Amino acid sequence: MTLMRAFRAGLGAVLCLSAISCGGGSGGSTPPPPPPPPPPTSNVASVIVDQGPSGNSVNTLFTSITVCAPGSTTSCQTIDHIQVDTGSYGLRLIAPLTVTLPVQMLASGNSLVECTQFVDGFSWGPVALADITIAGETASSLPVQVIGDSRFPTVPTGCSGTGTAEDTVATFGANGILGIGPFELDCGDCDTNAAEGVYYACASATSCTETTVPTAMQVSNPVTHFAADNNGSIIDLPAVAATGAVTLSGSLIFGIDTQSNNQSGTETVLTLDGMAELAITFNGATLANSFIDSGSNGIFFADSNIPTCTATGLTTFYCPGSTQTLGLSIQGANGAMVNNLTFGVGNTQTMLNANPTFNVFPQLAGTLPAGNAGTFDYGLAFFYGKRVAVAVEGNMTSVGTGPYIAF
Amino acid sequence: MPIFRSGEFKIAARLCAVLIAALGPRIAGATLGEAETSVQSDVAQLRASIKTSEDRASYRVHEIQLPSGTVLREFVAPSGTVFAVAWHGPSKPDLRQALGKYFDAFVSAPKLKFADRRHLQIQQGDLIVQGSGHMRTLSGRAYLVSAIPGGVSLGDLQ
Numbered sequence: 001m002t003l004m005r006a007f008r009a010g011l012g013a014v015l016c017l018s019a020i021s022c023g024g025g026s027g028g029s030t031p032p033p034p035p036p037p038p039p040p041t042s043n044v045a046s047v048i049v050d051q052g053p054s055g056n057s058v059n060t061l062f063t064s065i066t067v068c069a070p071g072s073t074t075s076c077q078t079i080d081h082i083q084v085d086t087g088s089y090g091l092r093l094i095a096p097l098t099v100t101l102p103v104q105m106l107a108s109g110n111s112l113v114e115c116t117q118f119v120d121g122f123s124w125g126p127v128a129l130a131d132i133t134i135a136g137e138t139a140s141s142l143p144v145q146v147i148g149d150s151r152f153p154t155v156p157t158g159c160s161g162t163g164t165a166e167d168t169v170a171t172f173g174a175n176g177i178l179g180i181g182p183f184e185l186d187c188g189d190c191d192t193n194a195a196e197g198v199y200y201a202c203a204s205a206t207s208c209t210e211t212t213v214p215t216a217m218q219v220s221n222p223v224t225h226f227a228a229d230n231n232g233s234i235i236d237l238p239a240v241a242a243t244g245a246v247t248l249s250g251s252l253i254f255g256i257d258t259q260s261n262n263q264s265g266t267e268t269v270l271t272l273d274g275m276a277e278l279a280i281t282f283n284g285a286t287l288a289n290s291f292i293d294s295g296s297n298g299i300f301f302a303d304s305n306i307p308t309c310t311a312t313g314l315t316t317f318y319c320p321g322s323t324q325t326l327g328l329s330i331q332g333a334n335g336a337m338v339n340n341l342t343f344g345v346g347n348t349q350t351m352l353n354a355n356p357t358f359n360v361f362p363q364l365a366g367t368l369p370a371g372n373a374g375t376f377d378y379g380l381a382f383f384y385g386k387r388v389a390v391a392v393e394g395n396m397t398s399v400g401t402g403p404y405i406a407f
Numbered sequence: 408m409p410i411f412r413s414g415e416f417k418i419a420a421r422l423c424a425v426l427i428a429a430l431g432p433r434i435a436g437a438t439l440g441e442a443e444t445s446v447q448s449d450v451a452q453l454r455a456s457i458k459t460s461e462d463r464a465s466y467r468v469h470e471i472q473l474p475s476g477t478v479l480r481e482f483v484a485p486s487g488t489v490f491a492v493a494w495h496g497p498s499k500p501d502l503r504q505a506l507g508k509y510f511d512a513f514v515s516a517p518k519l520k521f522a523d524r525r526h527l528q529i530q531q532g533d534l535i536v537q538g539s540g541h542m543r544t545l546s547g548r549a550y551l552v553s554a555i556p557g558g559v560s561l562g563d564l565q
Binding site for chain 2: 056057058060087088089117118119120121157158160161162163164166173179181183186187188189193195196197198275276277289291293295296297298300312313314315316317364366368369375377379
């Protein structure tokens, strides 16, 4: 209930803001004022970093979204704590939902079900259609995944063979995920290659086989399906104290250069490669497979000079004797560079012990496997105190063509 | 002259499918902790092909191209045992196949305190499984600590 109120309050604040920007006194008397322009689509969603519905999230960004059965204005549900993720594509919701969304049927007559693969597990559930609304933006009949849907309880062995299930709010850490990264589709070649093991055709609830699927039926980045403001998005978060905070609130702004509140300025545009990656130079090495990702909850890199923590469950996080200040440079596929950024690496155990109620930790950093020497994964902490634009592939703004990240 | 009439062929194909399904799980769990011959059964099970087999200083690497686009590498010690597997590509390999008898330990292991769908770190006895990446690009590896030949750097196992 509190979350619903928070959402309504957020919505109210947004409406308020647009009212302020649209309002304005007219001083004249005689000529009738021209008709006001149609109000722009409200394109700002409230976002927050908090403990999440599982109660143990850190550096995880959430928003709310309204989902309706296609064509309905009454069969709807507003869902809070949907994770905002620039490292994935598509909207996924954890069942059970109060609204029933129709599962997409393949030309074969079989139901379309997805095995979404994450690094640490998989999420199994049908691909259904929904009308979605976030801020004032809408996407109609959007393919979305319903994870853990009781209509398809049996996970094929090919899917369960990729790891552990993340099909409940507790195991997923969110009520859903909003993938708004720089690509449109959640699979690069699933229209022609069934062997990815991502999409399945289910003749029944228990009989599913890998399948190809037309791109229009695949789960895809909702931003690209908005009627307006559909070329990308901007995450705008305030700075936070080095020690962290309980929560952090900001804005998710849809569109780039489509309205007065999402104009490009003097930021540097770093284009991304075919993996949505760029190069980060750190400790004298250029790490060509790096990425900036709101869905990563720490700053992850390999540095054998920084000790890791010893506490159970924390052994992949860093625990230096004192806070380390390190530097890096970022280079886009277009050659554009942002030099001399610095970041702090705190002692994870110390920061958790000092502020056990905090959920925002800008200096939380961890290791990558030693074999993964070509990657620097800069998570949500990168977004703190910045306004970061992510343009989707093939879409133009006044300063470039996606896929790019700009800040 | 066809060996089977079409009806017979269908029946034979179904029989084959049933046989494969029945035998599949029993074909040597393959790979991690198994003999090098299990690499070939992996290739068959995963409908894959061996791209390269390379002898390095203290081990041999078989690089297997999976039809998903993902590359799976299997590292073989001089003793002939597969001591590590590593993968990189758009989707994960069938880890039930690649981890063999260690798969159950892998999936039953506790997760990190702060899981975020981008990282994986599991240690269960001798088994370590690690991963990183993001949607459409996933990397990972699994190895047996005690089976790593002398002189092998963890950084080589990718």
